[in-house]
Amino acid sequence: xxxxxxxxxxxxxxxxIPAAGTYLLDAAHKRVGFVARHxxxxxxxxxxxxxxxxxxxxxxxxxxxxxxxxxxxxxxxAMADRDAHLRSGDFLDVEKFPTxxxxxxxxxxxxxxxxILSGELTIKDVTRPVDxxxxxxxxxxxxxxxxxxxxxxxxxxxxxxFGLTWNVALETGGVLVGKKIKIEIEGxxxxxx
Numbered sequence: 001x002x003x004x005x006x007x008x009x010x011x012x013x014x015x016x017i018p019a020a021g022t023y024l025l026d027a028a029h030k031r032v033g034f035v036a037r038h039x040x041x042x043x044x045x046x047x048x049x050x051x052x053x054x055x056x057x058x059x060x061x062x063x064x065x066x067x068x069x070x071x072x073x074x075x076x077x078a079m080a081d082r083d084a085h086l087r088s089g090d091f092l093d094v095e096k097f098p099t100x101x102x103x104x105x106x107x108x109x110x111x112x113x114x115x116i117l118s119g120e121l122t123i124k125d126v127t128r129p130v131d132x133x134x135x136x137x138x139x140x141x142x143x144x145x146x147x148x149x150x151x152x153x154x155x156x157x158x159x160x161x162f163g164l165t166w167n168v169a170l171e172t173g174g175v176l177v178g179k180k181i182k183i184e185i186e187g188x189x190x191x192x193x
Contacts, residue, residue, distance in 0.1 A: 008147040023189035025053035030187035037178025046077035070100040090166035123162040147191035
């Protein structure tokens with residue numbers, strides 16, 4: 001936590017942003033979710049309940065970085081049988097690959113409070129580049145004296161590129177599970193130093 005005399009925000013190119021420092025994802029105020037097509041006609045939503053992230057806000061905000069770890073076994077779709085299948089070797093194989101990892105490689109662009117954060121996503125020991133569309137939601141101080149900022153991010157991946165290839169062909173054409181998975185992240189980060 002910072003002292004009350006230390007700057008916790010700063011103005012940068014028309015945006016009020018957090019002071020440079022290290023911020024951790026607040027476990028109580030986060031959602032790491034996903035959306036997948038089911039039977040070509042509907043969407044199934046789920047999330048990972050356990051995830052950690054460290055955000056390093058740089059003096060030059062365009063040099064900021066993020067690392068994140070998601071516990072694969074914490075996947076939850078509100079259906080126990082489906083969750084067990086997603087944890088199995090057909091999908092995430094959580095016994096062999098207990099985490100999904102993200103490491104940013106750079107901030108590509110900015111428009112207002114929207115940024116493109118490039119990085120590498122690793123699922124089942126397959127690492128591929130991804131671009132996250134990040135919306136900076138604001139900065140403030142909690143009633144507990146913690147300096148925080150909020151954000152949301154999203155991207156779309158082809159699950160088959162990460163070795164998640166299980167599927168069933170449908171008699172009516174198409175497949176049981178869509179290839180494209182939308183990732184949706186919401187959160188608050190708390191200043192540590």
